[in-house]
Amino acid sequence: MKLKRLPEDFRVTELTDVVAGPKGGFSLYRLTKRGVGTPEAIDAILRRLKLPRHRVSYGGLKDRHAVTVQHLTIQRGPPRGMEQNGITLEYLGRCERAFTPADIRANGFEIVLRSLDADSLATAVAGVEDVRRDGVPNYFDDQRFGSIGPSGEFIGAAWIKGNYERCLWLALAEEHPFDRSDEKQEKRILRDSWGNFVECKRLLARSHRRSIVTFLADRPGDFRGAWARVNVDLRRLWLSAFQSELWNRLLAAQLRRDCAPAQLFDVQLKTQSVPFFRDLDEQARTMLQATELPLPSARLKLDEGPTRDLAEQVVRDAGLEWRELRVKYPRDSFFSKGSRSAVIVPQDMTAAGSSDDLHAGREKLSLRFVLPRGAYATIVVKRLMEDHG
Numbered sequence: 001m002k003l004k005r006l007p008e009d010f011r012v013t014e015l016t017d018v019v020a021g022p023k024g025g026f027s028l029y030r031l032t033k034r035g036v037g038t039p040e041a042i043d044a045i046l047r048r049l050k051l052p053r054h055r056v057s058y059g060g061l062k063d064r065h066a067v068t069v070q071h072l073t074i075q076r077g078p079p080r081g082m083e084q085n086g087i088t089l090e091y092l093g094r095c096e097r098a099f100t101p102a103d104i105r106a107n108g109f110e111i112v113l114r115s116l117d118a119d120s121l122a123t124a125v126a127g128v129e130d131v132r133r134d135g136v137p138n139y140f141d142d143q144r145f146g147s148i149g150p151s152g153e154f155i156g157a158a159w160i161k162g163n164y165e166r167c168l169w170l171a172l173a174e175e176h177p178f179d180r181s182d183e184k185q186e187k188r189i190l191r192d193s194w195g196n197f198v199e200c201k202r203l204l205a206r207s208h209r210r211s212i213v214t215f216l217a218d219r220p221g222d223f224r225g226a227w228a229r230v231n232v233d234l235r236r237l238w239l240s241a242f243q244s245e246l247w248n249r250l251l252a253a254q255l256r257r258d259c260a261p262a263q264l265f266d267v268q269l270k271t272q273s274v275p276f277f278r279d280l281d282e283q284a285r286t287m288l289q290a291t292e293l294p295l296p297s298a299r300l301k302l303d304e305g306p307t308r309d310l311a312e313q314v315v316r317d318a319g320l321e322w323r324e325l326r327v328k329y330p331r332d333s334f335f336s337k338g339s340r341s342a343v344i345v346p347q348d349m350t351a352a353g354s355s356d357d358l359h360a361g362r363e364k365l366s367l368r369f370v371l372p373r374g375a376y377a378t379i380v381v382k383r384l385m386e387d388h389g
Contacts, residue, residue: 009112010066012377014059015105015370018071020093026057027077028099030069030090037064039233041087042072048082049074053233057098060107060373061237063143073099104373106347111377113365113385114356121353121363124384127278128351134280135289135345136383137251140244141376142270147238149174152271156242159235160324164223169194171230171238172209186210228330236333243325243335245271246296250314251342254293257310259284267386276383291342297335298326344375 020028033041038061046053055075062068073095081089113124147155151174158166173190182205189203190213197217204210208231215226227235252274255264263284264275280288293307294300296315302308302322312322327333346369356364365384371377 009114010063010377011110012062012066012068012070013108013110014062014068014070015108016059016071016099016103017105018095018099018103020095022094024094024096026073026075026095026098027079028092028095029072029074029077029081030092031058031072032067032069032088032090033062033064034067034086035064036086038062038070039237040064042233044084044087045072045082045089048084049078051077057100059099059101059104061143063378071099071103073097101373106370106372107375107377108370109368109377109380111367111381113367113381114362115359116356116363116365118363120385121365124365125351125353127384128349130278131346131380131383132349134277134285135343136379137255137274137276138341138344138375139248139251139269139274139379141378141382143376143378144244145241145270146176146178147171147241148271149176154242154245155238156240157318157320159227159239160242160320160327162328164227167227168212168223168230171234172212224329232332239327239333239335243296246314246318246325247293247340248272248274249318250293250296250311253310253314254291254342255288258287265386267382276386288343289341289345292339293342294339295336296322296325297337298323299335299337340374341372344372346371346380 018028031041036044038058042056042058045051046056051074055077056072058072059070062070075098079091081091083089116124149170151170153166153170155167155170158170169190173187173194175184175187175191179187186204186207186209190200190209193199193203197213197220200213201210201217204213212226212229215229216222219225248269249272252272255275255277259275259277259280263277263279265278266273267276277284277288294302294311296311302311315322315325325335327335349369350367352366353363354366356362367381369377369380371380
C-alpha cells in the first residue's frame with residue numbers, strides 16, 4: 001500500500017533541556033523548516049549570514065518531508081534571525097557552549113495518515129496497542145540512505161576500500177530521482193565525459209562540483225586529493241549511511257535468529273527487506289528491549305560472544321572484515337563508536353481514526369508520540385501500516 005504524505009501532515013519537534021540566557025559565547029536559535037533538509041538549511045544560513053561552517057553546530061538531521069523544529073548555535077552569532085524559502089531562524093538568546101546531539105532529549109511527532117480505506121485503518125489501530133507494549137525495531141529508515149542511487153552502491157563502502165575515483169563518480173555523477181534540473185544536467189555532462197576533466201570543466205557552470213573537476217583537470221589522476229576537497233559534511237553523511245546499513249543488517253540478523261518465524265513479517269526498506277515483529281511473548285519482549293547492538297566500526301573492540309560473531313559475519317557478508325571499518329584518508333571523518341538500542345518503545349502514544357476531511361469517502365489516522373533521538377517515526381508508521389498478518 002502506498003501512502004501519500006503531505007508536509008503539513010508530518011510535524012517533528014526537537015525536545016531539549018537547553019536554556020538561553022543573556023550571556024555566553026554562543027547564540028542559540030530555533031530553526032523551523034518545511035520541505036528542506038537540515039544540511040541544505042544550514043548552507044542557506046551560512047550564505048545569508050556570511051559565516052564559516054565551523055561556527056555553526058546543531059543536534060540532528062530532520063526530515064525534509066515535514067514541518068520540523070530544531071535548534072542550533074552559532075559562535076558569536078548575530079542577535080537576529082532570518083526567513084527565506086521554507087526556512088525560519090529565530091534568535092533565542094546566548095548560551096555558554098555549542099549545541100550538540102547530546103543535548104537532544106527526544107523528538108515529538110504529529111503525523112496524519114490520509115486516504116485510508118476501512119481495512120487499513122483497522123489494521124493500524126489494532127497495531128497501536130502492540131506497538132505500545134512491544135515497541136518497534138529501531139532501524140535506520142530510508143531518509144538515512146538518500147545518497148543511494150540506481151547502482152545501489154554506498155559511497156562510504158568505496159571510501160573505506162580506498163577506491164577514491166568510484167567515490168567521486170558516485171558523489172558527483174550518479175543520477176538521483178530528486179536531483180534538481182541543473183544537477184541533472186551537470187551529472188549528465190560528467191557521465192558522458194568522465195575522465196576528460198578539462199572538457200568537463202569547460203562545460204560546467206561554477207559550483208562545488210566544478211571546483212572538484214577543476215582540481216582533477218589540473219592534477220590528472222589525483223582522485224585521492226580530489227576526494228579530500230569534497231564537502232566534509234557530505235562525506236560524513238555518506239560514511240554514516242554505510243555504517244547505518246551494516247547496523248540494519250545486524251539487527252535484521254538478530255531478529256531472524258531470536259524470534260519465532262510466526263512473530264516476524266517482512267517490510268521493504270529502500271536498501272533491503274527487513275523483519276519486523278508482532279505479538280511477542282514476554283521472554284522475547286524483555287530480551288529485545290534490553291538489547292544494544294554495536295555500531296560497526298574498527299574503533300570498537302567487541303567482547304567474545306554471540307553478538308560479536310553475528311556482527312563480524314554481517315560485515316563479512318558485505319565483503320569486508322571488521323578491522324577494515326575505518327577511514328584511512330582524509331582523517332577528518334570516522335565511523336561512530338558505540339551502540340544503538342535494538343528496539344524502541346514510543347512514549348505518550350495516541351491514535352485517533354476519523355473521516356478524512358481532504359478525501360471524500362476515505363479515513364485518516366492521527367498519531368502523536370515521542371521517540372528518543374536517532375529513532376525514525378516512519379518506522380513506527382511502517383509497522384502500523386504494513387502488518388497484514
